[in-house]
Each structure stands twice: as structure tokens, then as C-alpha cells.
Amino acid sequence: MRRWTVTTLAAAGLICVGCASTTTGSVTTGGQGRSQLLLVSQQEVMQESLKYYEEQNREARSEGVLVTSGAEFNRVNNVMRRLVPHVGTFRPDAAQWPWQLVLINEDTVNAHVMAGGKITFYTGIIRKLKLTDDEIAAVMGHEMAHALREHTREKMSQSAAGDLALSIGGALLGVGQGATQLAGMGKQIALDLPFSRNMESEADLYGLELSARAGYDPQAAVTLWQKMATVGGGGGPQFLSTHPSSGDRMASLQAAIPRVMPLYQAARAGRP
Template sequence: MPWMKKVGACALMLAVAGCSTSPTGRSQLTLMSESDLSQMGAQAFAQYQQELPTVGGSQLNYVQCVTTAVVNVLPPEQRQQNWQVKVFESEDANAFALPGGYVGVNTGLLDVATNQDQLATVIGHEIGHVLAHHANERASTESATQLGMSVVGAALGSQGIAGSDQMMAAMGMGAQYGILLPFSRSHESEADTIGLNLMAEAGFDPQASIALWQNMSNAGGGQPPEWMSTHPSHGSRIAGLEADMANANSLYQQAQSAGRSPNCKAP
């Protein structure tokens, strides 16, 4: 069919324009410039500060200490960024890192991550998203999916194919559950791996990552079925971390031998 050729040509152009590789060797589609992403990161960070009050003192010093230890083992390009850290007053056990060098941690997370090693698990994971250009890949994948559906929709309409509206609705559901959500789950699992290695290289005990996700599970909060979620289940995350633990323990031992042993005082 002629419209199939159009879709194929579109997919080929996107693949050629934005082909890259993640830190774990996975092929990626990255169509946005890093300068644009850094600008978006700065805007999002500023907006977050407008929406939630920030906290200073011992809590900020603690989060800054853990973040600095992780940043110190990043590749030179990322390490030399002017990383900014904020602690936000919120009961949600959450944290984030944004392109451009921005880290935010909610006070609620400090109740779940009970020591520096568990906090490093989360901060390493969030910075792992930045290292792997997941924001770029996510936005690029959504743009490519929308473009492909637009081309197909226009082609179906021009051909006068009966039931084209129902076909487009089905394709939309297929894109959501077959492409976008699984892609996000793969990002989370990849960030777990990258973050585990980062925390270990920084001198934090990688075994604490298991305890952190056990704490997360015990903290409650229902999860949708894994196939409908943007995040793996807690059990899947723990299994993945355990599978990567041997390499992380080796990195941790090397860090200890090199004298990297953070001592960040919990508030």
C-alpha cells in the first residue's frame, strides 16, 4: 500500500536523524538538542520551586553531601556542570534529576530512605536518567509515535477506508501500552542499573538499594498492574538490582580501596 511506504520512509528518516546509544549499550532515538533539554530542565526546576516550599539547614546539607559524592564520579562533561540541589517540603517520597544539572528531593523521601546509602540509591537512579538521556528519548519517542499515527490517519482517510476512526483509536491504545509505557519501564530499569553502579563507585554500599525498595514497598501505596504502569513493580526492581549486585559490589570494593567513603550526616 502507498501509505505504508510513507510510514516506512518516515521511520527511516527518524532513525537516521536520531540514532544514539545509552550508557548500557541500548539503541536510542534522540531527536532533541541537549541545549534545549537543559533549558527545559531549568524551567521545570524553577517551576517546582514556585509550587513547593524549599527546606534548608541539616536536611539540605545532607542531600547536598550525598549528591556531591555521586556527582564526583560522573564522566567529566556531566561532573563539571554546576549541579544545583534543593530539598522540597512534601510528604511524597520522591526525588528527581533534570537535564542541565538539577536535583530535587522531597522531605517525604528522607523518611523512607533511612540512611545515606539508601538516599544515594535514589539520587544515583535519578542522575542515571540524565546520563542516559531518557528525557530526550521519551520526548523523541512520543513525537515519532504521534507523527507516525498522523501519517497513517491521513493515509487511511485519503483512501476512504471504512472504520478508519476505530482503527486509529486501536492504534492509539497500542502505542500507549505497547510502546510508550514499556519504554518508560525500560528507562526505570536502566536507571536502576546505572544508579547502582554510580552509588557503588561513589563509595555507598549497593546492598542498601535492596533495603530501600523494601522500605518503599512497606510504605504502602497501590501500584497498577506492571503492564499498565510506567514503573516496574517493586519486586521486579529488587530482582534487577540483585542481578546487577556482583558488579556493583566490585565497584564498591574498588571505591573503598581508593578511599572513597562518604560520611553524610542524616538530619
């Protein structure tokens, strides 16, 4: 029992040391921030993200689907460039990140971000959903919020902490590999997936504020998810999904819009 207690306390101490927050709070949450588990270094995550981003672009280039210029690229890139000056509101260092966009000419209805501000859009999301610039800003703000909040780093840290706990528990209790794998499955359902849903919801709200500060209509975040709902299909139960349901997202965004509307109105008033 003593051996278990000492080891558990050591692991818990390591986890507590890794708790921090990457950004200030959002007006959508009343200015309240959230502590994050950040055991993995920012440099390590950025290096791995850049490696993946370069591999992705190299493969897309070889297939002739990498778009880095032209009218469609410029449209999306201009939205990103309009949002970038406002990232310092949440974290000053992010204003110095080398924000970069690539567009991949595929039917995929998706977009994603790598740590450090490397953003990928697919033409499918623009064309199939017939996105307005305000709706592109809603997608872009969401992806940029993931980077600002370092959700990739947080997710990797959560996985590392969970693996550590399972390893310690399995060794000390003498359980077999099958039981440990079963516990790992339980960890995924009880810890990893709900955290992923929380991160998605958080990115929705931070992205809503970011796009509003850049002068994009916050209501576009709702119309975006209305469009998403028409192409999403059944999708399975939310309990086993890493994404909140479209209905839950729209309700959360609609409730937050009054808080960001003054930012949008001020931005619009200041634009020519």
C-alpha cells in the first residue's frame, strides 16, 4: 500500500506541475480561463507539427492538389490575414508566429491546424457548403483558436499522463495486458473523448470572439453549423464522438453571440 501511495503521489505531483493556461480568458466565458495539463514541451509539439505539415504539403504537391495561389486561395488567405492581428488579445507571443495557409483541392469538408499556426483548408468545405467570407472566418477562427489554446499539446499531455497512470496501476496491481488494454479503452471513452469535445467547444467560443474582433459577423458561426448539419449524416451517438453535436454547437454559439456583438460592431465601425 505504501509503495502504491508514494508512486501515485509522485505521478500526481508531476501532473500538477504541468498545469498552466496558454491564453487569457475569452469574453464568451466571462473572461474566465481554464487550467490545462501541459506536460509535453511547446517546442516538441511545434517541431512534430511542422514535420507533419511539411509531409502533408509534399504529398499534396506530388499529387497536384496543393494550392498556394489563385483567387480561391487568396480569398481564404485574406480572411486569415485579417484575423491574425487580433491573436495577441489572447496571447501576445502568437502575434509573432509564422501563420501560414495551404489549400488542398479535395472534396473533403474539413480544415485543420497544426501547432504554431499552420492552417490547412480543403476546397470541399468552401464549395460544398458555399461558404460566405463570414462563414470562412468562423471556420478559420475555430482552427486558429485550437492553435492559440495549444489543444494539440494538451491532448498529447493528457495521453501521456493517462498512459503513465495505466502503466503504474497495471504494474502495481499485477494485472495482465488484456485488462490494461481494457482500462485503456475505458480511459479513452471517459477521459480522452470528452476532453476532445471540450476542446472543440472551447475553440468554437474563442474563434467566435476572434472573428468578431476582425469584423466578421458572429451569426455566421451559426449558419455555418446549420450547413454542416446538412452534410454530416447520422454521425453516431455524441457520447462516442470527439465533436459536439451540431445542435449543441449552435445553441452554445447563439448564447455567446450577445457577448461578442459589441466587438463586431466596434470593428465594423472602424473599417472603411
